[in-house]
Amino acid sequence: GENVEQHPSTLSVQEGDSAVIKCTYSDSASNYFPWYKQELGKRPQLIIDIRSNVGEKKDQRIAVTLNKTAKHFSLHITETQPEDSAVYFCAASISAGNMLTFGGGTRLMVKP
Amino acid sequence: DAGVIQSPRHEVTEMGQEVTLRCKPISGHNSLFWYRQTMMRGLELLIYFNNNVPIDDSGMPEDRFSAKMPNASFSTLKIQPSEPRDSAVYFCASLRQGIDTQYFGPGTRLTVL
Numbered sequence: 549g550e551n552v553e554q555h556p557s558t559l560s561v562q563e564g565d566s567a568v569i570k571c572t573y574s575d576s577a578s579n580y581f582p583w584y585k586q587e588l589g590k591r592p593q594l595i596i597d598i599r600s601n602v603g604e605k606k607d608q609r610i611a612v613t614l615n616k617t618a619k620h621f622s623l624h625i626t627e628t629q630p631e632d633s634a635v636y637f638c639a640a641s642i643s644a645g646n647m648l649t650f651g652g653g654t655r656l657m658v659k660p
Numbered sequence: 661d662a663g664v665i666q667s668p669r670h671e672v673t674e675m676g677q678e679v680t681l682r683c684k685p686i687s688g689h690n691s692l693f694w695y696r697q698t699m700m701r702g703l704e705l706l707i708y709f710n711n712n713v714p715i716d717d718s719g720m721p722e723d724r725f726s727a728k729m730p731n732a733s734f735s736t737l738k739i740q741p742s743e744p745r746d747s748a749v750y751f752c753a754s755l756r757q758g759i760d761t762q763y764f765g766p767g768t769r770l771t772v773l
Contacts, residue, residue: 591765645758
């Protein structure tokens with residue numbers, strides 16, 4: 549089955565700096581890669597996703613990149629703000645609408 | 661749409677008691693997932709259903725855990741008897757097969773004393 553590894557497990561940045569979280573996956577059949585943000589005491593919520601037919605997707609301050617050959621994808625957050633502090637999960641699936649395999653999560657702390 | 665609904669939001673019980681967690685998926689969604697989240701083990705998939713049928717329950721920790729989905733709009737996760745190590749946040753999530761991504765409910769925080 550699919551295995552998703554996520555790094556780093558914790559990340560501390562200064563407000564305004566960029567943050568990058570990386571994930572690798574094992575199943576070359578995976579084609580859908582969402583990212584979830586979980587604030588303290590809340591549910592994981594989808595923030596952005598990417599499908600294998602594109603290499604990069606941006607939404608304001610967040611972007612995802614995908615390298616299918618190397619089987620890794622990354623989340624980039626620019627101009628970080630304290631409200632970006634949360635746990636971020638990457639996931640992989642053969643397509644949207646199928647079971648997700650989650651990474652172990654990254655705790656991002658943005659220091660004001 | 662109200663989103664995925666879970667009840668209760670908090671449950672405190674004593675060791676040995678039966679606990680039942682409930683979930684109502686988003687209308688039109690035909691896959692449902694139960695997760696357990698702890699600091700030590702992260703987010704673990706316990707079981708999932710497609711069209712009310714259990715597909716993979718390999719994540720269910722042991723026989724004390726059972727899950728049912730009697731119809732498309734309701735699922736339960738039961739722990740009997742409960743133990744302190746079952747204390748965690750339990751999330752239910754749903755999706756529309758082949759079309760949509762997965763949406764989580766607000767979770768049930770279970771404390772077993």
